[in-house]
Amino acid sequence: MHRPGLRGCLLGLLLATSGSPPARGTELPLLGWIEPVRLTAAGGIELQAKLDTGADSSSLHAEAIERLGVDGQVWLRFAPAPGSTLRLLAPLLRETRIKRQGGSAETRPVVRVELCLGTVRRVVEATLADRSSFRQPVLVGRDFLAGQFVVDPGRTGLSRPECAAGR
Numbered sequence: 001m002h003r004p005g006l007r008g009c010l011l012g013l014l015l016a017t018s019g020s021p022p023a024r025g026t027e028l029p030l031l032g033w034i035e036p037v038r039l040t041a042a043g044g045i046e047l048q049a050k051l052d053t054g055a056d057s058s059s060l061h062a063e064a065i066e067r068l069g070v071d072g073q074v075w076l077r078f079a080p081a082p083g084s085t086l087r088l089l090a091p092l093l094r095e096t097r098i099k100r101q102g103g104s105a106e107t108r109p110v111v112r113v114e115l116c117l118g119t120v121r122r123v124v125e126a127t128l129a130d131r132s133s134f135r136q137p138v139l140v141g142r143d144f145l146a147g148q149f150v151v152d153p154g155r156t157g158l159s160r161p162e163c164a165a166g167r
Contacts, residue, residue: 021037028148029118032155036140038116038163039080041088046161047081050150058144060113061137062128067092076109082132088115093125116139116163120148 037049039060062078064087069075074092079085090111097105108127115122117140124143131137145151152158 004011008078018085018114027138028076030155030158031118031149031151032158033151033153034136034156035117035119035140035159036157036161036163037140039088040114040116040121040163044123045080045086047138049115049140050136051117051140051145051149052136053142053145053151055139055141056143057141058113058115058124058126059108059129059131059139059141060111060126061131061134062109063132065128075129076111078128081137094117098127115144116161117144118149118159119162120144121165123149 031051033051036046036049038044038046038060060080061082062076062080063082065076065078067074068077069127070091075089078089080088087088090113092144093110093112095107096110098108099105108129110125110127112123113126115138117125122144132138
């Protein structure tokens with residue numbers, strides 16, 4: 001009787017939840033649970049990210065958030081890393097309520113960000129949150145990972161952000 005290894009189980013679980021299997025004969029890249037990502041809007045700032053297959057969506061650290069009115073729309077200016085002097089500017093898409101451990105909920109702003117992880121560049125909606133108590137300022141959820149990668153929770157640092165310009 002053939003028993004799949006951990007990688008085969010992870011791949012099967014990923015395919016079962018993503019709904020989009022890779023093309024026959026191709027294999028999804030293997031990543032660890034902690035990987036570097038590049039925020040392309042920030043001129044290529046690289047940050048450490050936790051890859052969380054249990055999270056529906058992605059989240060980005062934000063501090064010193066300012067609300068600005070630009071052409072009748074609300075934009076947010078914020079620092080994407082603890083203590084950073086760099087400021088990003090993004091339109092506010094909406095606000096969402098996130099249930100926290102212990103049952104309490106908080107309202108978080110949602111913006112679009114472009115992330116590069118390995119050779120994959122994707123635009124995703126991300127909540128902005130104070131992640132200063134976490135080691136990784138970025139959390140990459142299933143909205144980015146599904147159908148693109150296999151995540152090995154026992155490994156870290158298996159990739160570098162290498163997205164081609166304009167891809």
